[in-house]
Amino acid sequence: MAQKNILQYLLLGLLNQAPKTGYDLKRVFENEIGEFWQAKHSQIYPELKRLETEDLITHIELISGTKLKKKQYTITPSGVSYFNEWRYSPTSEILASKDEFILKLYFIESKNDQHLPAMFAEQTTLHTDKLTHLLARKALVFPNQATITANYGHYLILEHAINREQDYLKWLATADC
Amino acid sequence: MAQKNILQYLLLGLLNQAPKTGYDLKRVFENEIGEFWQAKHSQIYPELKRLETEDLITHIELISGTKLKKKQYTITPSGVSYFNEWRYSPTSEILASKDEFILKLYFIESKNDQHLPAMFAEQTTLHTDKLTHLLARKALVFPNQATITANYGHYLILEHAINREQDYLKWLATADC
DNA sequence: CATACCATGTAAGTAGTTACATGATTAT
DNA sequence: ATAATCATGTAACTACTTACATGGTATG
Known part of the structure; x- marks a missing residue:
């Protein structure tokens, strides 16, 4: 499955629902959408950085407790349109299920x-x-x-x-x- | 899907049925088992070479027509036992279907x-x-x-x-x- | 004689996993 | 206090795809 970078759309879509941290996103993959797509934190964090360089998302730093830093990502307007492009485009190929x-x-x-x-x-x-x-x-x-x-x-x-x-x-x- | 090298077992299993060339194997993936596993020729040929260095398969060279060379691979006894190990071992994890x-x-x-x-x-x-x-x-x-x-x-x-x-x-x- | 298919390979890149690494916070 | 979870990152590796590359054979 090395070709379409579907992960980027999923991250954008999830951030389109509400701002989230990388850790929040990681948990969504473990729970709700894990049945149909998987992503480890080691793939999510770099992808978030890349999406930010593309100006599709931005982040602010929050402090939890006294010193625990977390990055809360928010989708940008161009991120929204990039997501919608994918979302409403035809889904022609049936992706492989491996069993x-x-x-x-x-x-x-x-x-x-x-x-x-x-x-x-x-x-x-x-x-x-x-x-x-x-x-x-x-x-x-x-x-x-x-x-x-x-x-x-x-x-x-x-x-x-x-x-x-x-x-x-x-x-x-x-x-x- | 980067972890178990299932492809090697499939190649061994197919060669266990009968000797085949890389091209024969490629076609099996396009037809019969393509619904549940995919592999391109660019992945199959190097894997066959690797399996041969591991003494799990061997090959002889055949000539089609007057000069078209093809390599017919045959599974070795250790290839058979390596295949059977996989084949009759528990299949615990449900592999991800991506949709x-x-x-x-x-x-x-x-x-x-x-x-x-x-x-x-x-x-x-x-x-x-x-x-x-x-x-x-x-x-x-x-x-x-x-x-x-x-x-x-x-x-x-x-x-x-x-x-x-x-x-x-x-x-x-x-x-x- | 041209098109489709047979036949094999490599190179470059992307996607994804596993392991390494560190530190804070919360619940027991 | 200790274990589970929160939180973020990188490094090394494996799996897989796409593209490049070449040449033979069979069919119409």
């Missing part, structure tokens, strides 16, 4: 391979755990209609993640026999 | 956003085309039960890809309203 389990399945030669049941059982556990976690998050973050309306995009993405796990589990159940 | 469309959705603020219908329509077209293509491939490659039995892993992976597109389309249909 190591499916690849291992590819090398199975027979329906009766003795390893198949254990492999399916393992994935079922894994995806069940993930689904449970996502459902718990949904219940926590969206307890009522007002919270959904206030964070509609986040809701959509979480719903999609839940849907994806449910379908994956359904496939595991039917494929394994 | 640019879902990320764009994340930044939608309201259910009534005027851009939503066009965005969903575009994705519906995209995934419908992909599904059509996959179904055509299935009909072509697996015309009868014998072809399924002979390439069971390939069948499983293609079925999963079809299933995934169907579920994605189902979600697009219900989420868009």
Whole structure:
């Protein structure tokens, strides 16, 4: 995945919602959008610096407590238009999803391979755990209609993640026999 | 995706089925397993060279026509055991699927956003085309039960890809309203 | 005879991970 | 006081893409 620099748009989009620090952004990747994009702090901090040199964002320094410095980034007007350009442009390519389990399945030669049941059982556990976690998050973050309306995009993405796990589990159940 | 070198296992697994040239391998990525892993020839050829220095594969030179040289790679016994180690080891981590469309959705603020219908329509077209293509491939490659039995892993992976597109389309249909 | 495909390679660059490094604050 | 978390950064490396480069073969 070395080509489009989608990270920059995500950072701009997140800063377009509200000013944030690098650490705040890092946490968004760990939580809400982590299901569909990952970024470590070691990638986020340099990218924020680069975006600032491009005048797409600016920062001010805040002090937490007595001496802990943090940089709060804000999107600039040109940052907003650069973000909107991406946001409302066609999304033609379906980005690759890589699935190591499916690849291992590819090398199975027979329906009766003795390893198949254990492999399916393992994935079922894994995806069940993930689904449970996502459902718990949904219940926590969206307890009522007002919270959904206030964070509609986040809701959509979480719903999609839940849907994806449910379908994956359904496939595991039917494929394994 | 910079960490596990899954490509090496895929190359070994494919050579474990039968000896192949780099170009043969390149085509497998374009066709059968391209739905779940991608690799360009510029990544495949150097990796084959590396695997040979590790004594996991060897090659002989063949001549096509009168002078076109090609290298046919064969897996070695240590290559087979290295492959099997991966193949039958637990697959604990669910690898990230990156979806640019879902990320764009994340930044939608309201259910009534005027851009939503066009965005969903575009994705519906995209995934419908992909599904059509996959179904055509299935009909072509697996015309009868014998072809399924002979390439069971390939069948499983293609079925999963079809299933995934169907579920994605189902979600697009219900989420868009 | 030209186009598409077969066949192999390298170079340069971008994206992303892991590890190294440091220090402050909050909760237990 | 100690562990978890807040907060920011860089260095080294691996994975992957795009572009450059070359030449043979088969089909119409």
